[in-house]
Amino acid sequence: MVNHFSTFADGAPWFVAWGTLALINAALAQGKNRSGLLWFALSLPFGPLATLLLVLLPKVRSKLF
Numbered sequence: 001m002v003n004h005f006s007t008f009a010d011g012a013p014w015f016v017a018w019g020t021l022a023l024i025n026a027a028l029a030q031g032k033n034r035s036g037l038l039w040f041a042l043s044l045p046f047g048p049l050a051t052l053l054l055v056l057l058p059k060v061r062s063k064l065f
Contacts, residue, residue: 018047025050033060 022043029039032054043050 018044021047021051025054028054031059032057033062 022040025043026036026040028051030036034054034057039050039054
């Protein structure tokens with residue numbers, strides 16, 4: 001008999017870490033004048049790859065007018 005609860009509990013730290021990384025990426029994106037919501041959504045499927053891309057992308061200049 002398979003215990004589904006223990007299988008989920010074993011993977012729970014990965015879900016927490018992945019969600020935390022998505023929140024960090026959203027904050028990093030906003031610091032670079034990019035959409036935090038968009039980068040949060042991109043971070044959910046792509047995770048560390050989205051972080052790497054955010055670190056490598058330059059900061060977007062704010063428009064004066």
